[in-house]
Amino acid sequence: MDTLGYLGQGFGVALTPYNLITALIGTLIGTVVGLLPGLGPINGVALLIPVAFALGLPPESALILLAAVYLGCEYGGRISSILLNIPGEASTVMTTLDGYPMARQGMAGVALSLSAWSSFIGAFIAICGMVLFAPLLAKWAIAFGPAEYFVLMVFAIVALGGMAGDRPMKTFIAALLGLFLSTIGIDANSGVYRFTFDSIHVADGIQFVVLVLGLFSVSEMLLLLEKTHHGHVAVKATGRMLFNVKEAASVFVVNLRCGLMGFVLGVLPGAGATLASAVAYMTEKKIAGEKGNFGKGDMRGLAAPETAIGAAACGAMVPMLTLGVPGSGTTAVMIGALTLYNITPGPMLFQEQPDIVWGLIASLFIANFMLVILNIPMIRLFTRILNVPNWVLVPVIAIITSIGVYAVHATTFDLFLMVIIGIFGYILRKLDFPLSPLLLGFILGGLMEQNLRRALSISNGELGILWGSPITMGVWVLVVVMLALPIVRIWRRRAKQRREVANA
Amino acid sequence: MLFQRLFSAGWLVACLVFAYLAWSYQAAFSYEPVGPRAFPLLMLGLMAAALLWLTLRPTHIEHKEGEPVLDRESLRKVMACVVLMLVYAGLFEPLGFIVSSTVVGMLMGRLYGGRWKPSAIAAVLISIGLYVLFDRTLDVPLPLGVLDFLEL
Numbered sequence: 001m002d003t004l005g006y007l008g009q010g011f012g013v014a015l016t017p018y019n020l021i022t023a024l025i026g027t028l029i030g031t032v033v034g035l036l037p038g039l040g041p042i043n044g045v046a047l048l049i050p051v052a053f054a055l056g057l058p059p060e061s062a063l064i065l066l067a068a069v070y071l072g073c074e075y076g077g078r079i080s081s082i083l084l085n086i087p088g089e090a091s092t093v094m095t096t097l098d099g100y101p102m103a104r105q106g107m108a109g110v111a112l113s114l115s116a117w118s119s120f121i122g123a124f125i126a127i128c129g130m131v132l133f134a135p136l137l138a139k140w141a142i143a144f145g146p147a148e149y150f151v152l153m154v155f156a157i158v159a160l161g162g163m164a165g166d167r168p169m170k171t172f173i174a175a176l177l178g179l180f181l182s183t184i185g186i187d188a189n190s191g192v193y194r195f196t197f198d199s200i201h202v203a204d205g206i207q208f209v210v211l212v213l214g215l216f217s218v219s220e221m222l223l224l225l226e227k228t229h230h231g232h233v234a235v236k237a238t239g240r241m242l243f244n245v246k247e248a249a250s251v252f253v254v255n256l257r258c259g260l261m262g263f264v265l266g267v268l269p270g271a272g273a274t275l276a277s278a279v280a281y282m283t284e285k286k287i288a289g290e291k292g293n294f295g296k297g298d299m300r301g302l303a304a305p306e307t308a309i310g311a312a313a314c315g316a317m318v319p320m321l322t323l324g325v326p327g328s329g330t331t332a333v334m335i336g337a338l339t340l341y342n343i344t345p346g347p348m349l350f351q352e353q354p355d356i357v358w359g360l361i362a363s364l365f366i367a368n369f370m371l372v373i374l375n376i377p378m379i380r381l382f383t384r385i386l387n388v389p390n391w392v393l394v395p396v397i398a399i400i401t402s403i404g405v406y407a408v409h410a411t412t413f414d415l416f417l418m419v420i421i422g423i424f425g426y427i428l429r430k431l432d433f434p435l436s437p438l439l440l441g442f443i444l445g446g447l448m449e450q451n452l453r454r455a456l457s458i459s460n461g462e463l464g465i466l467w468g469s470p471i472t473m474g475v476w477v478l479v480v481v482m483l484a485l486p487i488v489r490i491w492r493r494r495a496k497q498r499r500e501v502a503n504a
Numbered sequence: 505m506l507f508q509r510l511f512s513a514g515w516l517v518a519c520l521v522f523a524y525l526a527w528s529y530q531a532a533f534s535y536e537p538v539g540p541r542a543f544p545l546l547m548l549g550l551m552a553a554a555l556l557w558l559t560l561r562p563t564h565i566e567h568k569e570g571e572p573v574l575d576r577e578s579l580r581k582v583m584a585c586v587v588l589m590l591v592y593a594g595l596f597e598p599l600g601f602i603v604s605s606t607v608v609g610m611l612m613g614r615l616y617g618g619r620w621k622p623s624a625i626a627a628v629l630i631s632i633g634l635y636v637l638f639d640r641t642l643d644v645p646l647p648l649g650v651l652d653f654l655e656l
Contacts, residue, residue, distance in 0.1 A: 054643045167563060169554055176551040180522075180544060187540040190531035194540060195522060218589065225585055225616065226578045391618025392626045395609035399634055402592065403601075407644045415593035423586055431508050432563070449543040453536060461537030 010358025030072020098301030122310030125259030162482030178441025218422025262308035266315025280308035329436030600649020
């Protein structure tokens, strides 16, 4: 029952007028950022970090702001998927399949509000799961030593590759690059300058805001450049704005099922919202069978991925808060933000700063609620934002990104570095390298190295400590499973191809 | 395909150069068994192995639906945009935020298909608006540069 008491305390923090306004502003900014092509949750959260810092927000408010922006971005991404048939990011691809046909049938308002509602239920289920399991996990994780942490991080990196599907090799390379980049700068243990080329600007490493904005904003701007000539017209949201009780009831079972599924997949490192939405959609399509109208505007086809995304987005916060190991690109950015505030997420956070953890969990509830309510009066305004032409939008993105980078250190060196990272990111994207593993590797790199060195210091250089305890053994087994997954998948695909050739 | 091979090969070479640099990193006096060079070397080694694989067997790149193929025209535009961003980085402090953003924002608007006049007007409004928003209300200090005499 402790948990409920803490949750009440969390609501006490989140319901102060100051934090309520912070959450409201966060959801609004997030929705607009998520709505605009080229900006997603990762950029949105990264851009606001220097601002939150400059404003001198206390840590819990800053965290609430960032979480609200995160949820708002997820929500904004679905507006462009439903009205424009353009998924803002990989996770909302599934939303377009049935959302856009619904909008074409004059149900745009219903589709939008129903998706918000689904996502709310998903988030609600996930937050309940979080309230139940996060403290348990945190209690268990206190027993973790440096060796256990190191192995856990190896698992997080490997899981990215295992879940990534068709390009495990590129995912690994991207993650390794991130891990390597994190070693640039002065080594905290020995004072050796590593890979700095005697430049003072990188003496304390590459700033992660610079890396994030370069990789995601600058490269996105360059990608937008290729698409200047084709215009999409948004479907106008007219008629009924809110779904009715019957519609909500018809998808309720779907909501529950996909919410649970999304939560479980969100907690797993590396899987995240993209996989959750795809699995949810496919499962529901199979369950509906012949009777389903999937792909032509079936409400269940809209509710399923949306619920899963909402649940996975909140579920991803569980490993971040309890273990300090982020499971997705966006939570990696949030860890970076916390480190700026000198807060180390992990099991101790639940004991030392319950205000922050439970305030965040409570504000996730509140932000979700706000998003459902905002949907109804604001949707016309939001659709108008979709019509902003690229020649206004891109300069705004370029300038705001530069401000965000400049705000960190007030040096132009960072601006040049951002552009160079951006070019590199653009080439990587063109060559089909995923970028979030790079970011995750960059955030985990420092922790990983510290824990490895600490573990080996404890054992006096004996490598056996890395697989000595039952926990490490268990995690290593999972690592092997994750490494085997892509190989099994490729093998099965080849076998299938061979069978098809034989049959033909 | 060829570009991918060249790119991963170049990356591989960069890895080896970094590994060579890392080899010399040693703590002056050491009180822990693992020094500063082990972790970067491990990462570079794994990355080099993976890159070698990728250079020898590049994977097929699937083009997403509706994604335009990169032609000479787009490539020129991408280059122009990169140059613009670099110019912006260079002018940010000397010219100040408002002036440099106006100039670069206008040219960028042109690059993304706007006409001269609307792009210019938009750039001026964006620059001043963002300056007021960030420098005045959000306490993010931005350089004034040549507009310093205005003492805003």
